[in-house]
Amino acid sequence: MSGPTVPELDRPWWPAVRGMAVREWLAAWQRPGDLALYAVFFLIVSSLFPLSLEANPALLRQIGPGVLWVSVILSVLLATARLFQDDLHSGWLDQWLLSGVPLALLMGTRMVVQWVLVLCPVALVAPVVAVQFNLGGAAIVTLLQTLVLGTAVLVMLSCVAAALSAGTRGGTMLAVLLVLPLSVPTLVFSSLAVQAVERGAPADAELALLGAICLFSGIVCPWVGGLAIGAAVDG
Amino acid sequence: MVHWQRYVFWFASPARAQVLAQRVSGPLMWLAVLLLLPGLWLGFVSTPADGVQGEGYRIIYLHVPASWMAMFSYALMAAWHATGLIWRTKVSHLMAHALAPTGAVFALLSLVTGALWGQPMWGTWWVWDARLTSSLLLLFLYIGYLFLLHAYDSPTRADKGCALLCLLSVVNLPIIYFSVRWWNTLHQGATIRPEGASMAAPMLAGLLLMTLAAWAYTAGTAMRRFEQLLQAREAHTQWLGDLTNEENRVD
Amino acid sequence: MTEWLTWFQPWWPNLAAFFAMGKHGVYVWGSVAACVLALGLEQWLLAARIRRWQADQAVLQTLHSQQKMPSSLISIVNSATKDRP
Numbered sequence A: 001m002s003g004p005t006v007p008e009l010d011r012p013w014w015p016a017v018r019g020m021a022v023r024e025w026l027a028a029w030q031r032p033g034d035l036a037l038y039a040v041f042f043l044i045v046s047s048l049f050p051l052s053l054e055a056n057p058a059l060l061r062q063i064g065p066g067v068l069w070v071s072v073i074l075s076v077l078l079a080t081a082r083l084f085q086d087d088l089h090s091g092w093l094d095q096w097l098l099s100g101v102p103l104a105l106l107m108g109t110r111m112v113v114q115w116v117l118v119l120c121p122v123a124l125v126a127p128v129v130a131v132q133f134n135l136g137g138a139a140i141v142t143l144l145q146t147l148v149l150g151t152a153v154l155v156m157l158s159c160v161a162a163a164l165s166a167g168t169r170g171g172t173m174l175a176v177l178l179v180l181p182l183s184v185p186t187l188v189f190s191s192l193a194v195q196a197v198e199r200g201a202p203a204d205a206e207l208a209l210l211g212a213i214c215l216f217s218g219i220v221c222p223w224v225g226g227l228a229i230g231a232a233v234d235g
Numbered sequence B: 001m002v003h004w005q006r007y008v009f010w011f012a013s014p015a016r017a018q019v020l021a022q023r024v025s026g027p028l029m030w031l032a033v034l035l036l037l038p039g040l041w042l043g044f045v046s047t048p049a050d051g052v053q054g055e056g057y058r059i060i061y062l063h064v065p066a067s068w069m070a071m072f073s074y075a076l077m078a079a080w081h082a083t084g085l086i087w088r089t090k091v092s093h094l095m096a097h098a099l100a101p102t103g104a105v106f107a108l109l110s111l112v113t114g115a116l117w118g119q120p121m122w123g124t125w126w127v128w129d130a131r132l133t134s135s136l137l138l139l140f141l142y143i144g145y146l147f148l149l150h151a152y153d154s155p156t157r158a159d160k161g162c163a164l165l166c167l168l169s170v171v172n173l174p175i176i177y178f179s180v181r182w183w184n185t186l187h188q189g190a191t192i193r194p195e196g197a198s199m200a201a202p203m204l205a206g207l208l209l210m211t212l213a214a215w216a217y218t219a220g221t222a223m224r225r226f227e228q229l230l231q232a233r234e235a236h237t238q239w240l241g242d243l244t245n246e247e248n249r250v251d
Numbered sequence C: 001m002t003e004w005l006t007w008f009q010p011w012w013p014n015l016a017a018f019f020a021m022g023k024h025g026v027y028v029w030g031s032v033a034a035c036v037l038a039l040g041l042e043q044w045l046l047a048a049r050i051r052r053w054q055a056d057q058a059v060l061q062t063l064h065s066q067q068k069m070p071s072s073l074i075s076i077v078n079s080a081t082k083d084r085p
Helices: A014-029 A032-052 A057-078 A085-090 A092-098 A103-132 A137-165 A171-182 A184-199 A204-234 B004-008 B014-046 B055-087 B090-122 B130-151 B155-186 B201-234 B238-244 C015-020 C025-065 C071-081
Strands: none
Touching: A014 A032, A014 A103, A032 A057, A032 A103, A057 A103, A057 A137, A057 A171, A057 A184, A085 A092, A092 A103, A092 A204, A103 A137, A103 A204, A137 A171, A137 A184, A137 A204, A137 B130, A137 B155, A171 A184, A171 B130, A171 B155, A184 A204, A184 B155, A204 B155, B014 B055, B014 B090, B014 B201, B055 B090, B055 B130, B055 B155, B055 B201, B055 C025, B090 B130, B090 B155, B090 B201, B090 C025, B130 B155, B201 C025, C015 C025, C025 C071
């Protein structure tokens, strides 16, 4: 993508979007340790729970879905701080505004790439952790389904929160504080879905609701995030 | 030539909003006291005890207004922020900033009174039922908003950032309530059912008076805080100097 | 019709029963105390903030009237500190 100096509104957006996605992907892979960090953090946090309670199998199976999902939330939030801080200071976000591409589109691209980067390590490790908590095969499949949908919602919310708090003092913890209440529906429905399958009941309702939340966030969050980035750069 | 806009946006001017807030906040607080006294009388003195819960049910005269105002304030904040974003009136954003602390206090009070109600009723200080859990999450949303408000240095960014957070949260609120209710019904948690399908007239009247008193209190405090925020933000302008100048006093 | 009169009559036989609240006294009066405390604190903090701001403005006005500070500088000070809570 050759950087345009003057935004051209009739210019096709796909090259900009593709270029940005490639840039994000490569930037993330320059530090593969950070990607592994998601998986490792997830593993460690979920191991803390059996250590702090008694490790009898029945109890673990009961708390397993909830514990797994809380660990996923914490892993996703781990990356929230660094999402926009560096980009704001380096001036990359100014280029977003200058490019003429709608901010919501750029934000959406960022969210999609971030989602893939978070999902892959977590989804690889999740079956292992699920087995540690004595969850059955069907439950693991449902867990992976909820991970696909739920991490999308969480990544979108944390991008918006990071955009809102970018450049402010206390940005890290502030973004985390903002995301946590908003992530409750995802947590509730994902964990209920896995618990339902564990009991032998179908989890269609919970997965459908999770899908609806994901779709709704997919429309609202890039738009709000784009506005937040605009305010961050201007303010 | 459209004239109606002149009247709809009359108070969008900071000077007029300042005068309005100055004049209205005092009377609103007096109205709150005026509504509070009969409300307290009806709630605590003249109504009989509840058949099932005894005297402890009287806490609803505090709990219901608090939780109602907490939710209503958040909705109002969202409405003001939406107004500010759509029509770019900075005064609207300040109105929302002024409402937030009062709303947060009421959210906290609804939790505290809820816990004090729960102890004699169910024997535990806290119970994870749908309403209390939703109140807790509403308090977290308020706290997040207040932290964000104080994190910003630039006022324009504060207005816009808080507006976006508030609107995103308000859109998520029904989803949060729904998910908490879903979670709660599946886990067969204790449900609050203090009042029956119909309340006796004096009890209802007392509740209504207390709720209106809470509204008047919120409005009065918010107006006072709004006046202060407006003064602080516009102190460097000429019009405020003219307004506070002895010769030009409006009242 | 006479039912309306009961709205004005206290239900309690004596003051002691009113304070006891049928063995729920601690909780009911505790809630009342919590409300009074929280709302009173809010009003006090708001008043303190307004007082502090007015004191600052008074200092600036005094300096201005003593011709130690031009109004343009007061303007600058106010616009620089307008974001401080």
